[in-house]
Amino acid sequence: MPRLTLIVPAYNVQGYIGECLDSVLGQDFTDFEVIGVDDCSPDGSGAILDAYAARDPRIRVLHLTENVGLGRARNAGLDLATGDYVLFLDSDDTLAPGSLAAIAARLDAADDPDILVYDYTRAYWDGQLLRNKRSDLMSEADPKVFSLAERPQLLDLLQIVWNKAYRRDFVTRHGLRFPPGYYEDAPWTYSAMIAAERIAVLDRSCVLYRQRREGGNILHTVSRKHFDVFDQYDRVFAFLDERPELDRWRPALFRKMVDHFLTILERPGRLPRNARAEFFHRAAKDYRGRLPEGFERPPGGRGYKYALLGVDSYSAFFGVTRANNVRHRARQGGQARIGRAKRAALGMFYRSQLRMPLDENLAVFSAYWGRGYSCNPAAIEAELGRLAPGVRRVWAVRSEHRDRVPKGVEKVIVGSREYWAVMARAKYLTNNVNFGDTIVKREGQIHLQTHHGTPLKTMGLDQAQYPASTNMDMELLLRRCDRWDYSLTSNRFSTTVWERVYPCRYTTLETGYPRNDVLLRATAADVVRARHDLGLADGSTAFLYMPTHREYEKSFAPRVDLPKLAEALGPDVTLLVRGHYFYKPTGRLAELQASGRVIDVSAHGNVEELYLAADALVTDYSSAMFDYANLDRPIVIYADDWDTYRVVRGTYFDLMAEPPGAVATSQEELTAVLGSDAWRDEKAAELRAAFRERYCDYDDGHAAERVVRRVFLGEEALPPVVPLAERTPAPSPAEALERAGRV
Incomplete structure (x- = not known):
């Protein structure tokens, strides 16, 4: 029988529950059990509970067949409890380090009281921590155990259940149960406190009580x-x-x-x-x-x-x-x-347009701060043209990037009269970043945020913990995010991150990334054409090298000596380099570029075509690895500064422990990997398979269709996601060339 049972009910908390469970499992006191109650949650909360239970036998999961509400979900967990004491922990809150040890020690010192009351701290979205205003009531002055009559002021604490440990036989003796409803803590708390004969307190903040910026409970x-x-x-x-x-x-x-x-x-x-x-x-x-x-x-x-x-x-x-x-x-x-x-x-003209009716058949698209036609918005725009040709589709681009919009696609220049007109009157606004602060979100407009990658590095509110990598105004950021109506994700992992770091009132659409549809639907002819357009020889091996940006570096420092790497790999290998413009073609690099051994694809307008053309991806911490994994082709991680990057920028998981393929930490190791079969051997394939299981949830080739049908056409019944094992990605270059009879 464990000393403590923690009951953790879960409903629509997939962005928080992992952090909650980590805070429990990371305690230095280990004599406890956790009962996670999935209150028929429509999101991934139940699956997350199951994943943790599979890794730690102290966790048991109960899946309810219908949503019963917080109180009755707690009752269901209570029925399974076996510990001496029962603690309730809301799944968006966390335990402070050392809390369970302190609670257990105080219970021992107080000779097992009916109730132990401990303190809590409000944890705000902007990082502010504020201890309970009535922490003065937590004084541990003798006697260690007392009755409520001796300290009646304890009733002035907030009527919550999760700042107390209850002896289980006391709960059973008095028949304490949670009622249905929204203020269910009041009858439990007051009934328990007045019935208890022996009460103790712990002058320690054990619970970090998350204060969500938007929503989260009835009080909002x-x-x-x-x-x-x-x-x-x-x-x-x-x-x-x-x-x-x-x-x-x-x-x-x-x-x-x-x-x-x-x-x-x-x-x-x-x-x-x-x-x-x-x-x-x-x-x-x-x-x-x-x-x-x-x-x-x-x-x-x-x-x-x-x-x-x-x-x-x-x-x-x-x-x-x-x-x-x-x-x-x-x-x-x-x-x-x-x-x-x-x-x-914004000017008189914009104001006048804001007073005009919305155009129900006008959709504005933009990507990467107006830098051209690309990414998820481009794939959605194209699919919208197919499914709803009556909707006018307009791209917002900056003047210097106007040439990046394909011919035949209508565009407006950001800041122009036409731009303010369409922004004011369009029914639909789609972007993979946020529109400018001056844009007014009108009632009736629908804002679709597509994002542009799966987050390995910290994002949103989490970036505040890494000031060397950002000086972002978090309040201003969240005001922009308040305009979102929908947020796209390509995997359950991203869903949990976005919902926590962008805590605003939007609907998450787990549709997959539309930009990756082509990776599942491209034919052998498409692959051959992509290679031909880049000038790749039929028998050559093409490695696509895509290093990520490091915000904390004042200037760009090439991480790979490209001439040296190209020379070592030989004439049958081509390096496709999508990197910083500081990779200037000087000296030997210029010669290699002229010969086609190194091709600068930094300005290429369609990264998905580069994915199709490449035999393998070489990257460090770029989100490209998550997209490229949909092709089920080799991925090599070149992580020469991993320890620095994860400390300064912050990451959500240990890439060295869960890589998508072979890993190199120096140029010598990278050369050895690419110069042998290590980049595509059985071990690399096993790592890639595990990576795909974790991060390739929804990209099945039909993401754009799901998005258009849900957001633009208002359909609820969407094409189901094809299971990972049943998907057929675009053929590899070798397979494509064989089908084309060119090898």
Whole structure:
């Protein structure tokens, strides 16, 4: 029997649950079990739980067949608990290091109390940490164990269940269960605290309570769901009514109930405007029905609001709170004025266009900050033309990149009159990065964020932990992300990262990356043509070298001596180099380029054609490896500065432990790998297969169709994803040439 059982319910938390479980499994105290409860989550939360359970026997997973809500999911986990103590941990929160050891030690020191209360810290999205404001109540001064009567102020803590360890036989003896609803912590917390005979505290912040920027719980929603609070206090007082020996707690619980009602009434953004009066009258009814004999109202203005509830005078209560509401509206008005000032800066023409109706058949596309026609937006634009030719498709590009848009594709220059017109009136806006800050997201517009890679390196909010690699204003970044309606992903791994580092209100579409469709649908003729266009000889081996950018380096430093590598590999090998423009054709490099032994493809407009032409990819930390893996061709990692890169830039997994193929850490090793069969041997194939299983979830050749049907045509039933084992990628160059009869 373990000392501790941690119950972790999961619903739509795939971006957070891995971090939660890592914080538990990384504890130095090991005598525990984890019961993960998949509350029929529609995202990948259940699969993530299963993956962790497969690696650690201390984790058991329960998959519910229907969504029952947080409280009843906890009950399901409680039924499986075997530990001496039960702890509840929400799956988007984490444990601070050393917490379980501290909890276990305090339980031992206090001789197994009914309840141990420990502290928590609010962890905000911008990195700010703020300890519980009532941490003063966590004093461990003697006695180690006490009754609630000795410290009644503990009832003033936030009514949450996850800052306590409960002795399991105490929970069973009192029949503690979570009710359905949205304020389910209140009846459990108050019932447990007043029933406990022996309580202890731990003056340590054990839980990092994640404060999501958007959403996450009922407190961030305007909804009638807040009426649930009445049912929950019905349960609190029913528990009290069944136990006359606890009746001394009636005044304290009445005060907590009324304070809770007033909080919901007073806080903006909770009740719909047309429900406030109804809520007040229901609160007044419960006030009068539960008013303890001899109850003394609190002093001052708070007590006056108690009195207004007692006489059910909503009009008078509204007068008391009007000043606060006026101040809130003033703040909102200030934000609106800032928005109007920004719109005014865009110019009279843009403002006039913003007042015009949206064009339901106009779609604007852009990629890489207006640098041309490419990536996921290009693939989506082409598919939209096939499935919905009536939709006008316009590309937004910067003036210096206008020639990168194919002939026949309509374009506007960023900043021009035409640009502001289409940005103001287009129904659909698609980009693989964010549009500029001056763009106003109109009601009714649909913003599709496609992204442009699978993240090995840290992104979004996580970049704040690596200041050497970014000086990004995170608040400004998230304001841009607030405009997204849809976010594309090509694998479950990306989904969990994007949803955590861009915590905004959008819908994730696990469709695959449209740009990779060609890698699954290209024919042998397409591969031969791609090689011919690059001037590759039929019998040659082409290695595509694609190093990534290092934001923390002030200037570019070539990581490979290209002439030396080309000379060592011999005349039958061609290096396709998609790198920095500082690879200038000087000296021997110029000669090799002239002979076709080294080909600079940095300016090539279609990287997917380069993938088709290459026999293998050589890269360091570029997201190209995830795309190229869809071809099931060899990948070589050249990681001469991995230790520096992962510390300075930050990464999501250890590439050296989970590479997609052979690894070299010096030019000598790289030469040896490429000069032998190590780049394509059985070991490399095994590594690639495992990599593909992890990261090639959805790229099956039909991603663009799924996106267009879902976003532009509004269809819910989409073509299913073809399983990885059933996909047939484009043939390798050798296979393509053989089919063409050229070898």
